Amino acid sequence: VKVGIVGGTGDIGEGMALRISQVHEVILGSREAERACATSDACHLALDEKGLPCTCSGVSNQDAVDRAEVVILAIPFQHMAATLSSLSGFEGKMVVSPVNPIGRKEHFFFAPPPEGSAAQQIARLLPKEAKICTAFNNIAAGSWKALDAPFVYSVAVCGDDPAAKGVVMGLVASIPHLAGFDAGPLAVSPMVEAVTPLLLNIAKYQKMRDVGIRFA
Numbered sequence: 667v668k669v670g671i672v673g674g675t676g677d678i679g680e681g682m683a684l685r686i687s688q689v690h691e692v693i694l695g696s697r698e699a700e701r702a703c704a705t706s707d708a709c710h711l712a713l714d715e716k717g718l719p720c721t722c723s724g725v726s727n728q729d730a731v732d733r734a735e736v737v738i739l740a741i742p743f744q745h746m747a748a749t750l751s752s753l754s755g756f757e758g759k760m761v762v763s764p765v766n767p768i769g770r771k772e773h774f775f776f777a778p779p780p781e782g783s784a785a786q787q788i789a790r791l792l793p794k795e796a797k798i799c800t801a802f803n804n805i806a807a808g809s810w811k812a813l814d815a816p817f818v819y820s821v822a823v824c825g826d827d828p829a830a831k832g833v834v835m836g837l838v839a840s841i842p843h844l845a846g847f848d849a850g851p852l853a854v855s856p857m858v859e860a861v862t863p864l865l866l867n868i869a870k871y872q873k874m875r876d877v878g879i880r881f882a
């Protein structure tokens with residue numbers, strides 16, 4: 667699968683590129699193609715050092731959308747609407763949202779938009795021919811990047827298009843040690859996104875790092 671990452675220079679984007687580019691072609695995007703190239707070069711270096719394969723290139727966010735079959739939106743929630751309005755060509759694409767709208771006071775809390783979740787807002791903003799799924803919402807960037815540490819996590823996948831959900835479940839299963847679970851339609855995405863502030867609170871109050879989940 668050709669996997670585009672919009673915002674691929676960020677914490678989770680770079681982490682995903684490190685693992686996904688070992689198995690699939692990753693087209694890593696940024697508002698500045700030069701920044702994407704630098705992140706892509708860093709991925710090649712890190713994986714070469716370990717003797718691991720890497721198929722990754724750095725491009726603009728628009729090129730990442732145009733060239734990918736599956737587009738992962740690795741952008742902070744507060745910049746999502748502006749980013750999507752600057753991009754085009756999502757018709758027919760499978761779009762993965764790992765986006766979690768989170769607020770913070772003394773503790774972390776779920777702060778969804780009126781649509782109910784980030785994924786549902788993305789579905790409203792994108793053309794109706796785009797096929798939106800949630801996935802990877804509950805895995806910390808640090809876990810993606812720690813290539814030598816165990817990476818045994820569960821991934822809840824929500825979406826309304828069965829074929830697109832099948833492709834995203836396949837993408838999850840292709841990443842060693844990850845297990846995908848069909849969590850139902852996009853209407854379930856608020857629950858998936860809300861797990862992440864829970865994980866952040868558990869990490870904070872237990873003084874843990876990179877807390878994740880496993881369904882068993």
Ligand SMILES: NC(=O)c1ccc[n+]([C@@H]2O[C@H](COP(=O)([O-])OP(=O)(O)OC[C@H]3O[C@@H](n4cnc5c(N)ncnc54)[C@H](OP(=O)(O)O)[C@@H]3O)[C@@H](O)[C@H]2O)c1
Pocket residue numbers: 673674675676677678679695696697698701702739740741742743745748749764765766767802803804805806807808862
């Ligand atoms: N970090 C985690 O552990 C984690 C875990 C699960 C899910 N998520 C979700 O993944 C998404 C990305 O998180 P992150 O921690 O990787 O975010 P981040 O590092 O803060 O930002 C990701 C990328 O977004 C782009 N960006 C920043 N400001 C922007 C703006 N004003 N307009 C357009 N693009 C902008 C930047 O790329 P360029 O400057 O190169 O364009 C940046 O590298 C979030 O929605 C988050 O909820 C994160």
